[in-house]
Amino acid sequence: MNVLVLGGTGFIGSNLCKSLLIRGHKIRIIDRTIKNIGFDMTNIECVEADFIDIIDFKPYLKNIDVVYHLISTTVPATSNMNRYFDVNSNVCTTIRLLDDIVKSNAQKIIFLSSGGTIYGQTEITPIPEDHPTNPICSYGIQKLTIEKYLFFYFHEYGLDYQVVRLSNPYGKGQNGRKGQGVIPIFINKVLKNEEIQIWGDGLTIRDYIYIDDVIEALSTLLEYSGEHRILNLGSGKGSTLIDIINIISSVTGQKALVSFTEARSIDVRANVLDIKKTTKELKWEPKYSLSNGIKLYIDKI
Known part of the structure; x- marks a missing residue:
């Protein structure tokens, strides 16, 4: 085509x-x-x-x-x-x-x-x-x-x-240094030993794919x-910002520096997508867990 x-x-x-x-x-x-x-x-x-x-x-x-x-x-x-x-x-x-x-x-x-x-x-x-x-x-x-x-x-x-x-997609080609995507931003901060600023308590739930x-x-x-x-x-699974930070710290072996500030009005508390229809219609399903995806991204940096 x-x-x-x-x-x-x-x-x-x-x-x-x-x-x-x-x-x-x-x-x-x-x-x-x-x-x-x-x-x-x-x-x-x-x-x-x-x-x-x-x-x-x-x-x-x-x-x-x-x-x-x-x-x-x-x-x-x-x-x-x-x-x-x-x-x-x-x-x-x-x-x-x-x-x-x-x-x-x-x-x-x-x-x-x-x-x-x-x-x-x-x-x-x-x-x-x-x-x-x-x-x-x-x-x-x-x-x-x-x-x-x-x-x-x-x-x-x-x-x-x-x-x-x-x-929330993440992975190769995303540039955390340019503020593109939560996961690349957090990885960039951890690798540089810089502080991660989180809006709210870090327990908002999102679907990362x-x-x-x-x-x-x-x-x-x-x-x-x-x-x-x-x-x-999406992945059909929810993860908090704290979950992401813990995975990044585990994969890199580096402790994350984190600070918390007031939550934003534009942020919903939880957002996880039901993907059953997509899985059935496209005969497709996500292959990568969050931990595997983060490891793959870090390996390609």
């Missing part, structure tokens, strides 16, 4: 592109900065462009079968600071993209949503896809809005789509033709 990957040089995008190449697909990348993503890029067409500045996506959609939309211009922790930018840059630009997709020959769009922010404060754990969605940060609201627009374009124009509600498990599922979705359009993607 001919695949367009929006955000193809990022953490998830670069790992996905490598997998798609191995599977024999042809790839076109759009990203703000085209950089070396760690493997041979001679078979990848690269377009250096800022997602929010693209007015006409049609030239980039030529001969494309499937679009992976991995781009977000904001992160949960800061999205509330400029809600207008969050919505305008993500939702409005995605609507322009969808308008041009329906004018092209592309068959499907796969959108990376957020299982960690879509649901908000939850009533049950693990969280199934049909749980009420009440996000408590702007990031989650814009992700949910895009999900609703995807359904609208399916209903109005027959555009096939898949929503992946991803939990190793990047290879993420990519296996995303790659499989390329040819998925089942009836379910929204799928959770």
Whole structure:
């Protein structure tokens, strides 16, 4: 297939592109900065462009079968600071993209949503896809809005789509020195003997999934033709920040320095995804435990 990957040089995008190449697909990348993503890029067409500045996506959609939309211009922790930018840059630009997709020959769009922010404060754990969605940060609201627009374009124009509600991915290609991801940040701090600052008591529960498990599922979705359009993607298991610190200390043999500060209003107490539907539909299951994934990441540093 001919695949367009929006955000193809990022953490998830670069790992996905490598997998798609191995599977024999042809790839076109759009990203703000085209950089070396760690493997041979001679078979990848690269377009250096800022997602929010693209007015006409049609030239980039030529001969494309499937679009992976991995781009977000904001992160949960800061999205509330400029809600207008969050919505305008993500939702409005995605609507322009969808308008041009329906004018092209592309068959499907796969959108990376957020299982960690879509649901908000939850009533049950693990969280199934049909749980009420009440996000408590702007990031989650814009992700949910895009999900609703995807359904609208399916209903109005027959555009096939898949929503992946991803939990907290970590692993190779993630840079803790740049503040990317809790696990890489903590590992970087421990290895440098620097203090880890935790918001709250460290007992908030999250679902962490190793990047290879993420990519296996995303790659499989390329040819998925089942009836379910929204799928959770995580490990299905919850871990606290204290759990993560203890594992890192055990693997590295170094004691972590930790301080605690007041909890943030954007943080839900627990978020663990129910992945039974994804496991059944994709004939996929996560292979890496949290301890194994952290060890693999540290070994590759």
